[in-house]
Amino acid sequence: MALWRKTADNKTARRAGIDGRAQIAIILNMNASEDTVLQVEDLRVCFRHGQNRTEVLRGLSYRLQKGKVLAVVGESGCGKTVHALSLLKLLPPGGKITGGRILYQGKDILSLSAEELRKLRGAGLSMIFQDPMTSLNPIRTIGKQITETIEAHTSYSNLRARAQAVRLLKKVGISNARKRLEEYPFQFSGGQRQRIMIAMALCLQPNVLIADEPTTALDVTIQAQILKLIRDLQRQSGMAAVFITHNLAIVADIADEVLVLYGGYCVEQATVHALFSKPLHPYTQGLLGSLVSLNKKVEHLPAIEGYPPAPGMPEKGCPFAPRCPYAGEKCHSCLPPLIEQEQHKVRCWLVEKNEKSR
Template sequence: MSTREETVLSVENLQVAFRDGGDITPVLRGVSYRLPKGQVLAVVGESGCGKTVHALSLLNLLPPGGQITGGHIYLDGQDLLALPPEALRRLRGAKISMIFQDPMTSLNPIRTVGKQLVETILAHENISKLRARARAVSLLKKVGIENARQRMNEYPFQFSGGQRQRIMIALALCLHPQVLIADEPTTALDVTIQAQILRLIKKLQRQSGMSAVFITHNLAIVAEVADEVMVLYGGCCVEKAPAAELFARPLHPYTQGLLHSLVSLKKKVEVLPAIEGYPPAPGEPKTGCPFAPRCPHAFEKCRLQMPPLTQENGREVRCWLRGTHA
């Protein structure tokens, strides 16, 4: 992404840790990126690498025990971490909005879908109830809910998992945010529906010109919807690149492993040559590159010293095998 484009969201060296009694475990170890207006950043990586924690930090919604231990987050030039809680609450939904992994945790089960949409709009905007209702119906139509006007009166449980995800999108968009963060639903929805949902968000993103951060396991869809991709591993960014370049030439051994699994899936190979081993436990390993224990190219230095994130033709990669280190 070029530096000339207007940056909407800027994350600088974001660090997050969880406290459990006296123990403090780092789970995000310095994540940075810039999101230009109208662009989509995809955040990918195996389960537990810190994708959701990163997203929750942006909205100051970390669960108990979680705290931001370092870094900065700027939205439209405004330092979010310096804002009083009330000011940040007003920004949530209105300027930066999130679609959560599990819609049932964010939809109120005892309020109709229409009421939830209308109340959200009225809490932030000084418009008539009638206009808010009209906007809610039009949003439900936009996200593909049929018979939107009648279905406004139904409760979340009366919708399927995929439809609930669509309602979440309508809720996230009802105040026309500048930035949308979409944490891919990992449960309840099959891969085809997940892809449909991401495509729908992409369509709405393009229509409205907002910026978006897509968190997903589905690399095949990333190639289709993202402008830039950030690969997280063990709470670190190991590679960041324009999507087309990342897919054409992954630089980090972890990204190469992820893409290799994808190619195998496409070819329907029976035994998947996935990356051997497991992602690290939070805070592990204590020294060196987090991927070293699973990396087929690791040598002694990788286990002892964390490689820095280096720039390479507009891309970034964290690996002792790259750039001037190689």
């Protein structure tokens, strides 16, 4: 990180522009011992309400390689967003990381000072927030808001930062970008605001993009455009991404690896091909089964019975057991461990005995 910043200050690199910087960053990354840009080890997050403590993330581990996309899939209340916020140490009041490590390029984020974190956010790790309606400042023009990020992290002049902002807005499909920089958030539609958020997150070409349901509010046509943009950036600059979504069709489109969260636990983790062709956990099977798909005609959807658990329910046993069609006695009393078979991790008692097929 420090080295990267030095090169950024270097005159030649400055002349080369942001693309040049990204290339240098790639070279530096390649020289690093590994390709892992982000590593999360046994991450645990607790929320405190008065005397009550609820654990919403209960031991999450993964590695993210350069240029790869990890999709985190789960329903509301499973801890997806909390996980994303804790990667940047942005948990709301009451939330606390109670265990584990988050390593960004080998450095533990949790031990960084506020100043170091500020430099990291936006440039190294950048985030697209879920709610486009409340994430932009309503009393400043969007031009100010985008260039603010660029100016805070680089020594660009305002003119150059604006040029960069225009380029980005064009990339995310906002026409007449130069003029629209002067407009305020209320003058944009929800989809456009979301795209502005995306442009802001990408403006420094971060090494890791954390996207929390970035396309949920968007139309399919714009969604396809945004996904393509993220894919292109990945290919060009080796950006890695943590993609948080509940839409499995998007996962199939963009992800290399998938992590399925349920009730704060990772219940299954595999490559995207393995997960879609051979889902092992009953929850993943249920999710894939209940998916309405354009290319199959069904009379009745095999839905998962019941509702997702509320966060932090005091649980014994497997979190999915109350909704699981295969649950036995053991499932209700003991939490299954995360078993790994050929790079495919799953947390289910039934997997060892016999492999169920969908």
